[in-house]
Amino acid sequence: MTSPYEGPASKEQFAELLPATRRALLHRLAVGQNAGRAPSMVGAVMREGHMVWAEGYGAVDGQVPGADTQYRIGSLTKTFVAVLVLRLRDEGLIDLDDPLGKYLDTPEGGDATIAQLLAHTSGLAAEARGPWWERTDGALRPELADIFGERPQRHPVGRTHHYSNPGFALLGALVERLRGDDWGTVLRREVLDPLGMDRTTLGPEAPHAAGWAVHPWADVLLPEPAVNTGRMAPAGELWSTAADLCRFAAFLLGDDAPNGDSLNSDGRVLSAQSLAEMRVPAVGPQDPEWVRGYGLGVQVTRQNGRILFGHCGSMPGFVSALWISPDEALAGVALANLTNGFEVAGLASDLVSTVAEHEPRIPAPWRPLDEADPELLELTGPWYWGATPFALRLGAERGLELAPVAGGGRGARFRAEADGTWTGLDGYYAGETLRAVRTPSGALSHLDLGTFVFTREPYAPGDAVPGGVDEGGWR
Incomplete structure (x- = not known):
């Protein structure tokens, strides 16, 4: 199978964006760079597994940045760590429902399950003990115990969503404990190299942007530190580029990639089931309009009428965002080198909306199945749950x-x-089992879906309907 980064299946499917679309994207990027007062900003779009647009605005060392310019991506790092943890589960080395303490000797957080740590429902504090970990050298916190303050547990385990950076420091330590190597080396070997993400690194590699703070009331800049955060690195250490993040987005699409052709089509990095599980909210969104949720190392949001998943990130001097629309096989990437650049998250989602509105996705050609088992064909057609018809x-x-x-x-x-x-x-039946029930003679009787019975006729006498059917029948 051809990799989506080795050549398109058809010129029509992966053609470049139309000029009007490209101009609209550039306009949105330029407005974002101006409104956000960012020294530089890069935007990119992935469509059907390909980076189809990337532009920079502003300057890095006197040059317009591009798809190969590195920026620090902050908490987008957490999604990479989640992939490493789920690989451990795919290999049978851990169970997500096991407490972390089963695998890692940790001073705090050991009672939380691995899934709860991935979903930020461990109840651990949001930040490491002072001084501010994002701006100080990790040598100040050499051991796991050093990342926790006086009150590390802020909520009961599993009760609520409370974002925790120390929680992901623990997950990085879990990877190191079970792999016998530092998490960055494991990430390079198991994820970055297989996906061809050569420009995603733990430290900056030229060409890269410098981090800046922008004065709130004057157009002047202040350099921001870019320190090695040590034990806290799994919460936000990585540097990456728009091109690499488009590759990562193509990987995260999983089975939603066109024709099943993704960077993970052979499951060599992560199983399709784990990729799908990452984007399922672990707890219900807490805002009344159900706009935001969190899966396993992945944020989920509803914006501009579509469901997106991905992650945003920030570190001193840098902000990032990656949003993916699985229904449209589209992703938007936005990177900037300023502190508190809230414009970036909206920019990334707007890039997705712009392409979707200017160039709606053209579906792949309909094709018949390669094979048709007669017993499977027998299952198709109308079924009734009571008197409600289903197909x-x-x-x-x-x-x-x-x-x-x-x-x-x-x-x-x-x-x-x-x-x-x-x-x-x-939906409601996620994880539930569907069975086709047959009579002793082998005839198809009914469907059992998590104890719900679906029959071929609505309440027909003799059907296997729990509680039976009135002998008088319909009247």
């Missing part, structure tokens, strides 16, 4: 999709399992 469709790789006929009711997609059952992938 069951057969998809690729023996997958099924259940959808209400009239638009009301719970639908879901299902992944085929080796034992002849299916597992729900989304």
Whole structure:
């Protein structure tokens, strides 16, 4: 299978953006650089697995920055650490529901599960003990115990979402404990090299931007320190480029990449199931309009009418954002070298919206299935949950999709399992088991979906309906 970075499957599918779209993107970047008063800013768009646009505005060392200019990406580092942790789970070395203390001797946070640390529901404090860890050398905190202050546990474990930088320091230490190497070396070997991300590093490598603070009331600058944060590095140490982050976005798309053709198409970095699990909110968004949530090392947000996942980041002198729309196979990247650049998160999502609105995604050509098992075909068609009609469709790789006929009711997609059952992938039935139940003679009787029974007729006498059907029938 051709990698999406080795050449497009068709010129039409991966053609460059239209001139009007490119101008609209450049306009949005220029407005963002001006409104944010950023010394420099880079924006990029990934579409269908390819970086199709990248521009810089402002200057780095007297030159316009580009897709290969490094910026510090701050908390976007956490998504990379989450990939490392989920690789451990894929290999059977850990269980996400196990407490961290089972694998790591830690002074704090050992009662939280690994999943809770990934989702920021461990209840640990938001920041490391003083002085401000982002601006001081990591040598001040040489051991894990040194990153915790007097009150490290701020909330009961698992009760609420509370963003914790020390929590990801613990996850980095977990990787080191189980791999027997420092987390940066493991990241290079297991993720960055396989994905071809040569310009993502622990320290700056030229060409790179310098970090600046911008005076709030005057157009003057102050250099910001870029220190090695030591034990806290897994919370925000990495430097990267727009081009590398587009590659990372193509990887994170997983099964939503066009034609299944992603940088992870063979699962060599992370299983498709783990990639999908990362973007599922672990706890419900806490704002009343359900705008934001957090999965496993991944932020989830609803902006401009679409669901996006990715992460934002900041360190002194730098801000970053990566937002991905799986429905449109689009991603927006924004990088800038200033402190407190809140414009960047909105810029990244606006880049996605701009391309989606100017050039809506052209779906891949419909193609018939490679094979059709008669027993699977028998499952398709109308089914009834009580008197509510549903339709069951057969998809690729023996997958099924259940959808209400009239638009009301719970639908879901299902992944085929080796034992002849299916597992729900989304919605109410996520994780639930779907079984096709047959009579002793082998005839198809009904569907059992997490104990819910779906029959071929609405309440027909003789159907396997819990509680039975009135003998008088419909009247």
